Amino acid sequence: MMKRNIVFGICFLVFGIFTACKDYLKTESNSIFTEENSFSNVDFAEKVVNGAYDNLASVQLFGSFFLWYNADSDLEFVVAANNGGTFNIAHYDANPGIANMSTWWNLLYSSIERANICIDNLPKSPIWEGEHAAQARRIYGEAVTLRALCYFELIKIFGDVPFKVTSTQAEDDYYLPKTDRDEIYEFLIQDLKDAENYLPWMRETGTAERVNRGFLKGLRARMALAYAGYSLRNKTLETRRGRHWEDYYQIANLECKELIDSYEHNLNPSFENVFRTLHAYSQDVANKEVMFEIAFGRLISGRIGYDIGMLFGFTVPSAKYGRGVGTIRTSPYYYYSFDREDTRRDVSVELYTYGLSGFADVQRLISGGGTEFRPTKWRKSWISPAMGGENQTAQYTGVNWPIMRYADILLMYAETENEINEGPTPEAKAALSKVRERAFESDLWPTKVTAYIESVSGSKEDFFEAIVDERAWEFGGEMLRKTDLVRWNLLGPKIREMKEESHKIINDDPKYVDLVPNYIFWQTGSDGETIDILNPDYRLPGTAVPGYTRANWLPLMSASAKTAFTNSMNNVAHGYDETKNNHLHPINVNIITASNGVLENDQIP
Template sequence: MKRLAIYVYALGLLGIFLSSCQKILDKEPSDFVQPENYYNSENDLNFALAGVYDPLGSEYLYASGLWFQFGDCTDESFYPNSSNSFSAPMFYQYDYTNPFVGGLWQECYKGIERANLLLEHIDKPAMDERKRQAIAGEALFLRAYYHFLLVSNFGAVPLKMASTTNVSSVDIPATPAKEVYEQLLQDMREAETKVLKATEIGNASHVSQTTVQGILARVCLYMAGYPLKDETKYGEALEWAKKVVESGEHRLLESYDTGLTNSAYSQIFINHAQDKYDIGECLWEADFNMNEGNSAYAEGGRLGTYQISCVNVDTGYASGGIRTTIKLYNLYGEGDLRRDWAITPFTFESTQTTAVRVPQPANNIINRESGKWRRYFEPNSFIKQQYRTGQNFPILRYADVLLMLAEAENEVNGPTAIAYEAINQVRRRGYGLPVQAYSELADAAPGLAQSDFRQLIMDERARELCFEALRKPDLIRWGTFTDVLSATAEEIMTSNASTTNKSRWVLGYNTAISSPRYLLLPIPALEINVNKAIKQNPGW
């Protein structure tokens, strides 16, 4: 990681008393730091806070799991399985023993345990009170966010509001999903009053006030949709999204910004490759670092390694494991600059010593590769491992906030001028146009009915946010998951791909639509085997 790296690295040297692993030990380990002997200074609190953030960079969260393993196989993308000989989440071949299922669960509870320990000792050191409250706010928010990842993926889960004091007390029943959501909302609302503003923090690694507001809008939209269907939450989502916009702390990166040589949309992701923060555009990022000058703290994710396939050293290795659908390609209108960035119009000739671009044939749409994050923009000074990069993952972007505002406004008040302006700003930027000025080319058709505007939002979220770990949960909360995946499977089978490829690519879709159990992940084996008070999710 970058700004948090030194703290996370130091945590390893201190001995991980912050871990949530429940192991039965017959003696105290010599390198174990007792909580009562820690949290004695502001520096100690910052070390501990870095430990709370650290699971975000896990292989099972934003290094890979949430956006690749569990994010592939939607109407945006699929995994080009070359055989039917192995199982993996990206084509719905998994059960409760899968390491990514267990890893997501374990890493979230690790973050929750660390947050609880920090909050329980937050008042211990003498320090500036404003800084103390900011640390408390970030820990509160992160505890809530880890619970959000759990409840949105697993449904009812144990609500953990205090640190573990007895490792033998492992029989913890699941809390109903609605209660988990209500508690995490309470935590986030409190955190919003404590954390610092984005412009004061100066980077997207730490949670800011507008980060909390934007994620609160997301949480409320999830609660308004399936399975809770609490439509009163649309109004709260609208208020939180408006707060982000009205803060004046964020804006869409535009093509005429000083020094911008690429399209504004592509520059967002080039910045990730080049280790640059843009807090106006990106509110919150999972932070990684592969900078040669800071190699002692190297921590890489896989962003960029599953995009444009290439084996050349100068471009950085990538496997092309995320392929596009015909639907996503056709969603983009003529002149929309996002299409040929998100979906690469070329391949690399991998037999060359120096990579050579080969244009994709016009009739080859399905099976084109995702190109959002491109390794050839990484500076040569960066460490280029085969399956690791320092590219940050954008957990929350300002464009997402605008689209959430438009969605919530449409559900509460219909397709008003407020809803149109929010979605049109995103669309104008996609066409490389000034975001504040009317555009006949980019602006959505006026006078749409509420249902048609709703569909416009669904499509616009795919155009803008594809491959960013949001599509599957969007489809689930909209109640369209099964129908959309069925249509995508039919699209694949009627494409011009070979019969063999089609039968492989459609495998995950046919599995996902075969049972409603795939709307939730199974409670992992590591929990079922230890926790006798928890029940497995239906169908698993």
Template structure:
């Protein structure tokens, strides 16, 4: 056998084995049975190119990325949430990670896994010139975008990282120095821009698990905003081009807006009900632009299930046993098991309270709890609403008969579980204890509008009509007062954007990166220690204070020990690690 016949000889077997995905008849990205392929005899037709491309997508939906670990343990450490357990997890989330941390190590590995797969595909796309050029160009465009997306995530986490633009073919190619992140930015931006003409339009696809022109432009805007904030991250990156980066962020986000293909879904919670109910923009309005596509719950042939709603989601204290699925078969309500690891902070609660924002506040932060039988089948008896307030408009029909009641308005802690992702509405049954088919929203149109408002404000001496239009579209959907009725300074509008992004996009794995690019991460996190002594913060959660004691070194992740032990050209870790 030739030394390059199987990449599994040299790198993680998962690069090739067991993680290639097949398109199902409904054309979504669904993980199927593993198999081995020989690269020398592959890439012969459209089906094989398409199949390998799904393997390039695969890391995005896996448990180590959007399927669970990334939104909870790696990107989840911010001022809007805390880890609600009796003892902290060893993670970035709980500010007690180190360079051997498993969540950091697997995240690094899976990003380079995706990059290597993209490189393999890019090197073999033109192997068979009889495949139509347009088809190959579209496959190439998606692979280039995905490689760039993985590199952007590496820059966010680690800054300077090895830049690998060819596939790994032998053990002698594992050593690579860290490349300057500005070079990586230039490379990935150029690749995304070159891919745009060949990507699908949002109207070409009935689902959102695949990259489109709108998704690529929205991610370009996100990249440019983060690049504009690199100077504030550690005061070492050059600041000369910051206005140019804001202009580019505005340009690309504005192209999404001006396409007329996207809008805001009403009501707000419908966006997240669609994620649970396996629907794609069910109202006909395309707010969800790109999702990490999950499927099944690991109880069926579809194995691309994550844990959204289970670790990060509405809490259910229901006892779960091997016969849990029988509840559904018996006609008993089963809201799905959740560990409710992530709780909303008092700061987030008070943001909603200060704006009178019940539309988003009562959805993103639990406003009721399930009531169970104390013994026997432990069936769900109903819902009990907090603070004596019942808002049934936030509850979708679920086919089961729930009683609904309210509790006294006093003595209820304001810190409650993050409830954006709710297993009650899952359509795949019987429910699995830990795995769910709920997709993760990587990019929504509301984010695009807020990026336009933010970038435009940084480019003008005072807030413009466009900036007000964009932020007020998001606020109007939430039913709160528009900002255009006020006269805000540039600085006041900037603060309003920061607050709006928190209320709109909480628990979507973006807040940490926002704080870092604003140069506010460490100080903001440490300021949260005072919140735990305020009224409304549950006494059982005061250990959360330790989670907010975050040193400034946490603006970067540590390079994993496993990488430094193999790659001899990386001789120093990030500062403080």
């Protein structure tokens, strides 16, 4: 076999970066390191797989731009109009000329190529046996897992894609056609199973910034559920499940059960502390709830808390905390869907903001105009050390992004138990109970956990609806919702429900009279910086409360504000057609051109 050179620290040139006739799957390098001598050394092998991690941490992927292809859902969306680029993508209104489509394609396939190089070469390398065997197998397991994750992202964006599981050789055919996603899922889900024992548990690695056995198993479950669920199909443009979907519910169920029985991961006792820990550039080594997170560097990479999260200093940067624009929004309906005793609500959606004109470092009530609700698991005020002073305009926070949490394992297990057994089993109810127990104070468990779960366990359909709701309350702002809604075939109905119920709220529908105040009374706290909101979710009989400022709330929105709100809601999922379920995005025109006629956008209705 012809030897190829490998680049360390330079992006591989993959899939249409050039326009020459054979650039479609081309990988080149000017490095002096060949595969043979690279994989005779653990450090060099590590560098190759690190390149796959590096691509994922790019601002064009999980550093920020993944937000746009995971919007618009009923929980996370963009209210601004199309901007010719990322907002079009969010609104299901992208065209093949948008450059982000090419960037995502190239970065993900570059990571796949690096993973393939490891997978091809490690088993035949000198380090596969002997003193370095455990390290070599770990790198191999990481490569298998990262390759599966990258293909999963590609399928979510584009549907069927070219599928290559060997590293690119000079004699290869660079013009690969698309492979049906069922075939891709089936291969990768088995591949993950085969590599499971090569990866250590997180307690052995001591970090969530590298993939581990628990994440591999969780990813396998998540991909199995995506396969078992619905998606828009290339060419036929039908929406259907994977061809052996029943079997893949069983796979997901078994993986989740094994993870639960392993006791390798647990819930952090405090929902809020899951996210505060991330903002402190730390990891929950005791509970290991976050099973894998994308690693960023402060002031270097990752705009978490800037592009998504609480608004900070939009007009004037906060001197203490800096700026966060919070482009991703959520709805009044999401806030008021929570039980008022659910401790997750005021972590996930706050009613205050920072940085209003004249109050740069003070918490102030958000606007009652309805479009200022944001996912607030991400907020600059939690970053430690704070990003004020000379860093107040910095966009790169370095806050890691959690790809998977143990709560997801529990809820996937509850879902699959319900599906497989045609109704909730005791195990399904126990898994759901564990998630809800953290959400409520223990004295409320008899009503908010035990009685609630019994009330939703009368049928398979009722329990499924409870899982749909619970995943919203647990994961809002973590950009999982669109994938969930697609696989449940609920994307259109849930977006429509969010819009309809939000309009009922602002129009003072009787359904919300006991929940949504007409006036909110608030005051600045004794420290001069925090806010005390007296009645976020109930109405007071009077129109004045001594010591508190009164603000008109959603039902008393002005006519012009209602018009603005309606226009903003119309922007959400602007290009989505429920009859077509057009949740997939177009491949960039440059990639199509470079494919020499092999690829087309046959996934676009």
